[in-house]
């Protein structure tokens with residue numbers, strides 16, 4: 001077989017460019033070649049997947065993109081392998097690839113093992129079921145639309161203990177409910193359905209909704225998929241996929257609409273307890289620790305903040321409105337919303353708060369029920385989210401906070417988001433302007 005490898009390139013360029021170790025020596029390549037015939041001739045070449053892009057720095061290397069699959073011909077050392085892609089051969093850095101199969105790699109990006117393990121025991125289900133505002137909103141929607149649900153086929157995506165399926169079967173004369181649940185909690189669900197005499201109305205599927213085959217398309221998809229900042233966990237992707245696969249054209253999504261709200265706010269208690277606290281500790285100046293405290297306590301959103309209406313410094317802004325029947329999965333990659341808030345009271349501006357609301361409509365727009373998780377509604381287990389900015393700023397009536405929020409999906413970790421605020425404050429009294437920016441991972 002012809003020798004397929006050229007002399008290794010000069011290593012300084014490689015090390016400088018990628019902080020990688022030296023390319024393999026000729027001896028290492030010669031030694032590796034001994035596996036060459038065995039691998040190729042027996043067609044047992046290993047295939048790897050790239051989890052990040054790589055740009056070759058010389059013609060001895062292969063450039064590739066995240067998600068590309070490559071065949072491995074030689075493994076001369078642990079840092080560089082000789083691979084083939086699109087008919088080209090060259091060195092690839094092993095710290096850019098995974099030896100998992102594409103399926104395993106894709107699942108990893110969703111952290112499915114940890115994710116579904118977190119729903120396997122009763123803890124989170126007790127929290128969700130104990131949230132009366134949440135669960136009764138679904139119950140009210142079902143009861144108030146019982147006539148529209150009559151003789152319909154329903155799928156409950158992520159049914160958990162089956163509560164929504166049970167409510168549909170008990171309070172509406174549905175034709176059939178399919179409950180789909182991927183976590184091990186599902187091993188209890190059938191017992192609960194049997195124990196409540198609804199076995200013939202509810203069929204349970206123990207798998208991800210992406211993997212199941214339903215007997216037929218359905219009339220309604222009901223699901224409780226909402227998370228922190230509405231979108232976290234990105235379970236919404238699974239619900240939209242289920243819509244694309246299984247909802248009749250005339251079908252209804254419940255919730256039918258979802259909205260995310262944002263408001264500038266003060267958070268004096270939080271700020272004083274965790275940041276201002278360090279100004280004077282038993283008579284000592286510990287203010288050196290404030291920046292560390294800001295990073296530790298407020299480098300990420302506070303997901304269980306209880307926002308009071310009196311904390312709000314302007315009316316809330318709807319930054320995202322999703323019509324679940326038509327919203328597309330790729331719209332989730334990046335959501336950008338400009339805002340221009342005008343302060344309505346003398347106070348301290350500490351940051352922004354967010355919450356969501358969902359509507360159960362879609363049946364000839366009658367009897368629409370709304371579940372609102374904002375500061376003027378009954379508290380839910382979601383509470384509200386607080387994005388604490390690094391500077392507390394004294395504000396008064398007429399001051400402006402103008403800029404944008406960008407909610408970007410994490411390209412690698414598919415259940416996670418990154419939220420960036422970029423804005424300026426224009427002070428009414430002297431038109432002085434200050435610029436601010438802060439990025440919050442949610443959560444990776």
Ligand SMILES: N=C(N)NCC[C@H]1O[C@@H](n2cnc3c(N)ncnc32)[C@H](O)[C@@H]1O
Pocket residue numbers: 116119157158159160180181182183185207208209210224225226227233235238
């Ligand atoms: N933020 C939430 N409302 N989380 C509830 C998620 C519930 O749906 C389940 N679940 C989430 N995604 C899926 C999926 N793709 N397929 C089936 N069940 C799912 C999960 O195991 C849990 O019981």
